[in-house]
Every structure is written in C-alpha cells, then in structure tokens.
Amino acid sequence: MNHGKIRLLLVALCIGFTACTSDDDDENSTANLLIGYWEVTHFEDHGTDTYTDADGKKVVNNYGENREITSQADEEYAICSFGLTSCMIIATGDPDFAFELNKPCPYKINGTKLSCPLFSGDYSDHCTIKTLTATTLELEYNEEGTDSEGTYPIHEVYYKRLVMKRIN
Numbered sequence: 001m002n003h004g005k006i007r008l009l010l011v012a013l014c015i016g017f018t019a020c021t022s023d024d025d026d027e028n029s030t031a032n033l034l035i036g037y038w039e040v041t042h043f044e045d046h047g048t049d050t051y052t053d054a055d056g057k058k059v060v061n062n063y064g065e066n067r068e069i070t071s072q073a074d075e076e077y078a079i080c081s082f083g084l085t086s087c088m089i090i091a092t093g094d095p096d097f098a099f100e101l102n103k104p105c106p107y108k109i110n111g112t113k114l115s116c117p118l119f120s121g122d123y124s125d126h127c128t129i130k131t132l133t134a135t136t137l138e139l140e141y142n143e144e145g146t147d148s149e150g151t152y153p154i155h156e157v158y159y160k161r162l163v164m165k166r167i168n
Helices: 003-019 023-034 095-100
Strands: 036-052 058-068 078-082 086-092 108-110 113-115 126-132 136-147 154-166
C-alpha cells in the first residue's frame, strides 16, 4: 500500500469513529446517574390563574412559595426511587397522594427532558432536568394552559421547581 492509500484509510477510520458517537451515550449516563433514591429538600411554585367571573369581571390570582422541606409531614415531602426504566414514589407527606405510593411509572430521558407521569405538569408530559449530579437532582416545570373543567375556564401560567438530594 502506498502512503496515499494509508492516509485515506486513516481519514476514513477517523470519520467513521467520530460518526459513531451517539446522543444515547449521554442519555444512558444521565439515566445511570439518576438511578437511586432521592428525597425532596426544596420546593418552589409560583404562577397566575386568570378567569372571567359570572359578572364578566376579569379575576387574577397570583400565588407563590419558595421554601425548604424540613418535615416528612410537609405535603411536598417525597422520596422517589429511580430504576433503569421506571420510577416511583415510596414516601410522601401528602395523604391525598398516598394512593400513588410504590406504583412503578415508566420514564424516558431525551436530553434534559424527563418524561414521566410523576414529574409532569398539567399541560405537558415532561419536566426539565436542570441539575443532575451524584448528590443533587433539580427538576423544573414551566406550564401554560387552560383548565375548562370548573365553573369558569381558568387560564394558568406557572413555574415549579423541585430540588432533591440522593439518600443512598
């Protein structure tokens, strides 16, 4: 083989190895880092609900909170378990959510998007992974939509953030 053919072969091999890099590797490493038990330590929630009442008057309700979770009795307290393909809540401070305990839910990761029924908003099927390290998981939701089930359609715009620490 002459030197020109060797160079061409080396260039082709380099291009071939570079082309084999996959986003799946990032998603697999994210999923592997996610596996384990996580305890909610911080909760943030704020938004605006807007509707028109029976008199035709526009009503705007603003709400918000940003706080540490310091008690297992706190309604935002939870321990979540992530496996390879499913997650579940194994403890909660919210008695209205107790029926969901220990029920595996499938999840999928696409970049920073976590799609899972346990971590989705009212108007989307996913949340965003803002931070994921060996010790910290931060999830964020940005939502906007209209709830038409009540007496008056309510237009909602809200933001939620959960911070969790690894406990295993």
